[in-house]
Amino acid sequence: MLRDVREEAASGVGRSTRLPWRELYDAHAAELVGYLWKLTGDREAATDLMQDTFTAGMRDEAALREPAKARPWLFRIATRLAIKRLRRARLIAFVPFAGTERSVEGAPDVESLAVREAMGSISADQAAALVLHYAHGFTRAEIAELVGRSEETVKSRLARGRRAFLAAYDRQGGRHE
Amino acid sequence: MSDEQRDDERVRGIIGRPPDVAVPPFEALRRAPARSPRRSVALTLATVIVAVVALYAGQQLSTFRQQQASPTTGVAAPSATAGGSPTASPKVVLPQPIPQPVTRTSAAAQVAWLATSAQDGTAELVGVDPRGAIVARMPWAEGRPYRSADGTLIVIVADDHISTYSALDGSKQRTYPRQPTGGVIDVAFSPDGRWMAFIGAQAYVQVIDLRSGLTQTTPLASDPNAATPGMSGTVTGPIWSTLVFARDSARLYTIIDWGGPLRLTAFTVTPTGLAQTATAVAGIAGAHLPTCSGPGLATRVLPDGGTLMAFCNYDGDVWIIDLATLTEIADIRTGQTNPFEQAPIFTPDGQLVYLRSQSKLKVFDVRTRSVLGPAFAPKTTSDPGPFSWLLGQANAGYVAPTIPVSPDGTKLYWSGSGGIEVLRIPDLKLIGQLSPSLDLNEVWVSGDGKTLYATGSKNELYVVPEAGGAPITVPVNGVFFASEHG
Numbered sequence: 093m094l095r096d097v098r099e100e101a102a103s104g105v106g107r108s109t110r111l112p113w114r115e116l117y118d119a120h121a122a123e124l125v126g127y128l129w130k131l132t133g134d135r136e137a138a139t140d141l142m143q144d145t146f147t148a149g150m151r152d153e154a155a156l157r158e159p160a161k162a163r164p165w166l167f168r169i170a171t172r173l174a175i176k177r178l179r180r181a182r183l184i185a186f187v188p189f190a191g192t193e194r195s196v197e198g199a200p201d202v203e204s205l206a207v208r209e210a211m212g213s214i215s216a217d218q219a220a221a222l223v224l225h226y227a228h229g230f231t232r233a234e235i236a237e238l239v240g241r242s243e244e245t246v247k248s249r250l251a252r253g254r255r256a257f258l259a260a261y262d263r264q265g266g267r268h269e
Numbered sequence: 270m271s272d273e274q275r276d277d278e279r280v281r282g283i284i285g286r287p288p289d290v291a292v293p294p295f296e297a298l299r300r301a302p303a304r305s306p307r308r309s310v311a312l313t314l315a316t317v318i319v320a321v322v323a324l325y326a327g328q329q330l331s332t333f334r335q336q337q338a339s340p341t342t343g344v345a346a347p348s349a350t351a352g353g354s355p356t357a358s359p360k361v362v363l364p365q366p367i368p369q370p371v372t373r374t375s376a377a378a379q380v381a382w383l384a385t386s387a388q389d390g391t392a393e394l395v396g397v398d399p400r401g402a403i404v405a406r407m408p409w410a411e412g413r414p415y416r417s418a419d420g421t422l423i424v425i426v427a428d429d430h431i432s433t434y435s436a437l438d439g440s441k442q443r444t445y446p447r448q449p450t451g452g453v454i455d456v457a458f459s460p461d462g463r464w465m466a467f468i469g470a471q472a473y474v475q476v477i478d479l480r481s482g483l484t485q486t487t488p489l490a491s492d493p494n495a496a497t498p499g500m501s502g503t504v505t506g507p508i509w510s511t512l513v514f515a516r517d518s519a520r521l522y523t524i525i526d527w528g529g530p531l532r533l534t535a536f537t538v539t540p541t542g543l544a545q546t547a548t549a550v551a552g553i554a555g556a557h558l559p560t561c562s563g564p565g566l567a568t569r570v571l572p573d574g575g576t577l578m579a580f581c582n583y584d585g586d587v588w589i590i591d592l593a594t595l596t597e598i599a600d601i602r603t604g605q606t607n608p609f610e611q612a613p614i615f616t617p618d619g620q621l622v623y624l625r626s627q628s629k630l631k632v633f634d635v636r637t638r639s640v641l642g643p644a645f646a647p648k649t650t651s652d653p654g655p656f657s658w659l660l661g662q663a664n665a666g667y668v669a670p671t672i673p674v675s676p677d678g679t680k681l682y683w684s685g686s687g688g689i690e691v692l693r694i695p696d697l698k699l700i701g702q703l704s705p706s707l708d709l710n711e712v713w714v715s716g717d718g719k720t721l722y723a724t725g726s727k728n729e730l731y732v733v734p735e736a737g738g739a740p741i742t743v744p745v746n747g748v749f750f751a752s753e754h755g
Contacts, residue, residue: 114295121292130284142292207283226281251273254280261283263686268283 111153116162117146123228124170130223131174131216133208141177145170164230168238171220178216206266213260218253221246363634363641363695367618369678373716377437378420380404381713381722383730383747394423394750396439399720401732401741405439413453414750418514419462420716422479426453426467433479443482449473455511459518464538466514466521470506474523474536476543485543489534492550495526509561513568513577514538515592522577522592524568527561533577533595549595559588559600571619571635578635580613580622587613587622587633603631603640617678621695630697673712675735684709684723689733703733704740713749724748 121142128138148169149156156165211219217239224230224238232250236243261268270278379399386392394414396405412427416436423434429450433442452470459466466476468489475486491507510525519539525532530551537544551558565582570592577590585605589598605624613633614623622633631642673682674694681692688705689712692698708726714735715722721733728746 117295121295122290125290125292129290135290138290139292211284222280223284226285254276257284258276258279265686266283268279 111156111159111162113146113150116149116166120163120166121146124166127167127223127228128170128174130207130211130227131171131219132178133212137177141170141173144173148173164234164238167224167228167230171224171239175216175220178219203267206261206264209264210257210260210266214253214256215249218249218256221249222253222257225250363632364620364636366616366678366694367620369617369676371676371717373420373676375419375421375437375716377422377435378716379720380436381715381720381730381732382414382416382423382436382750383724383745384409384414384750385745385747394425394439395745395747396423396436397722397730397732397743397745399715399732401743403743403745404437405434407434407439413456415456415458415465416750417462417465417479418458418460421462424456424465426456428452431465431477445477445482445484448486454507457512457514457521459514459538460516461518463518464514464521466512466538468507468510468512468523468525472506474512474521474543476521476538478540481540483540485538487536487543487545489523489525490532490548492526492530492532495530496528509564509566511566511568513570515570515574516572517574520570520574520592522568522570524566524579527566527581528563529560531558531560533558533590535592535595547595556595557597558590558595559586559597561586567613567615569615569619573619578615578619578622580624585624589635589638599638601633601638601640603633605631614674614681616694617674617676623681623697632695673714675714676716676718682712682714682721684712689721689723703735703737704731707731707740711749722749 124142124145125135125138128141129135132138132141145166149166156162211222214222220239221235224235225232230238232243232246236246239246376398380396381398382394382396384392385395392409394405394407394409395403398404407423409425412425412432415424415426416422417424421436422442423436423439425432425434427447429447431445431447433444434440435442449469449471454468454470456465456467458464463478463480464476465479466474468474472489472491473486474489475484477484489507489510491510495507495509497508507525509527510523511527512521512523514521519537521536521538521543523532523534523536525534530553532548532550534548535546537546549556549558551560559581561579561581561583563581563583566579567582568577568579570577575592576598577588577592579588579590580586581588585603587599587601587603589601590596591598603624616622620635622635624631624633631640633640673684674680675682679694680700681694681697683690683692686708687702688707688709689703690699691701691703693700703721704723707723709723709731710726711724713722714720719735721735723731723733724747725731730743730745730747732741732743
């Protein structure tokens with residue numbers, strides 16, 4: 093019989109009760125949305141990805157060996173999902189316009205736009221490393237473990253990503269000195 | 270502090286602050302997807318299909334980039350939509366530009382004109398020539414300044430008179446008393462420089478022969494109950510109206526009440542008379558014409574002389590109208606999400622319209638009526654750069670007063686923190702940079718295309734030879750005014 097892991101988690105019944113999902117959600121959902129928002133530049137997408145992160149986590153919680161490390165584990169899932177989405181988005185950016193948009197946006201916030209465009213101009217791996225490190229305080233070693241790469245690779249991603257990000261940010265008219 | 274430490278601190282400052290976000294309650298969390306064996310098979314099949322499509326798309330994209338890196342007869346785009354609805358993505362080739370004759374070669378047409386304002390409230394119009402010399406300073410106390418399409422005259426339209434000045438040195442040429450007096454809604458100049466036409470707030474169109482000084486006026490019909498969505502208060506007169514000359518300078522078209530019901534009227538202009546030749550009102554007598562849902566409409570008569578193209582800034586729609594029958598041919602949704610931002614940019618040959626929204630760019634191909642893109646910016650001259658764009662200043666809220674396209678229609682100039690980027694039409698590959706150390710705002714191209722003028726972020730003007738060379742700095746703080754959209 094198929095089980096609804098969400099209900100199981102909420103009710104504390106069955107295999108999924110090993111982790112306190114409601115508490116984890118309360119503790120990390122907003123932080124994850126913030127992370128994913130910065131990474132994707134899209135708030136709606138960030139909320140979707142956060143939900144996907146928890147859903148995937150609930151389904152595969154047996155993979156978490158140390159419950160105390162739930163936060164980096166959730167970030168790992170979120171990063172994997174976000175990078176997948178970013179890569180797909182960059183591919184389909186050239187797919188034809190569907191012809192359904194009609195809305196008119198207001199004047200853009202130049203600073204936000206500069207950050208978003210700069211983030212979008214670097215590789216998804218570099219972007220993830222930058223946001224994890226600078227916005228969420230993960231060390232290089234923690235990021236290395238989180239993304240399954242060597243610390244040297246993460247160091248390189250941070251250095252290259254930082255340079256590329258700043259160059260793009262300045263080109264886009266960012267104002268932060 | 271080392272460069273690395275400085276960069277480290279900068280990045281931390283830029284992206285270090287987590288945004289404040291609200292999240293849906295835990296109870297709203299979507300259910301985990303339940304995988305049945307049947308679903309797994311379906312997923313596997315779907316994955317295979319997606320993989321094949323992605324592979325195909327990847328090949329298309331690769332081809333696209335290669336072709337854009339070295340276009341010959343055309344620039345292949347991977348796919349497009351036509352007629353405003355998704356299609357089976359036919360391969361579309363952007364047309365190579367048709368080199369246009371360079372006609373604005375007079376000395377006056379090479380002088381850049383800027384409107385300036387001082388902190389004490391005084392304002393001036395300033396002319397700067399290609400040597401960087403200030404050739405004219407004129408007090409500007411009233412009216413709105415325009416420039417004739419041939420580049421030779423500066424025209425100031427005030428409520429009770431119109432004055433013309435030489436664009437070469439600012440010397441006054443003529444003053445025309447206005448009758449009727451009052452506000453002017455829109456102004457257009459004929460391409461040959463002879464005629465100036467405008468729509469008055471009291472619902473009339475007036476044409477001035479700038480050679481003889483003769484004026485001709487005729488009333489314009491306007492619906493007193495015309496829809497003006499987005500506006501409040503009492504609307505009197507044809508608030509939403511614009512006019513455009515055909516390339517032969519002998520025909521003039523007015524568009525009134527575009528919020529609905531749109532009224533399109535054709536006139537012929539001769540030295541002896543301004544004659545209305547046809548009119549059509551949407552919904553009347555079977556006339557089929559589009560509607561624009563808000564302010565802002567940029568128009569252009571295509572080189573064939575028989576087609577009017579318009580861009581509705583509010584909706585981001587491109588209209589194509591047959592001028593023989595005054596009937597809509599097509600109304601294409603471009604999906605331009607911020608159409609007020611530097612849009613549209615018509616190429617001089619009438620083949621393409623570039624639409625920029627933030628750092629993304631779309632291009633509308635008039636022949637195939639296709640919208641291509643969006644695409645992003647190239648980083649260097651070695652990038653392939655389809656529809657690429659280097660984001661300069663954010664210019665939301667207006668139609669660009671100048672169109673930074675070379676007079677022969679083969680290059681488009683864009684300014685930003687890297688000086689002036691030279692982009693090749695049609696693919697917008699970055700082919701060069703001029704004065705890359707300058708931080709620039711807006712570009713104006715001289716009539717012969719040999720000189721670029723750019724306003725700088727430090728409130729000065731730079732005169733940059735198009736062929737390359739050191740820029741000349743001129744202490745003028747202003748904005749260009751021109752009438753390329755007219």
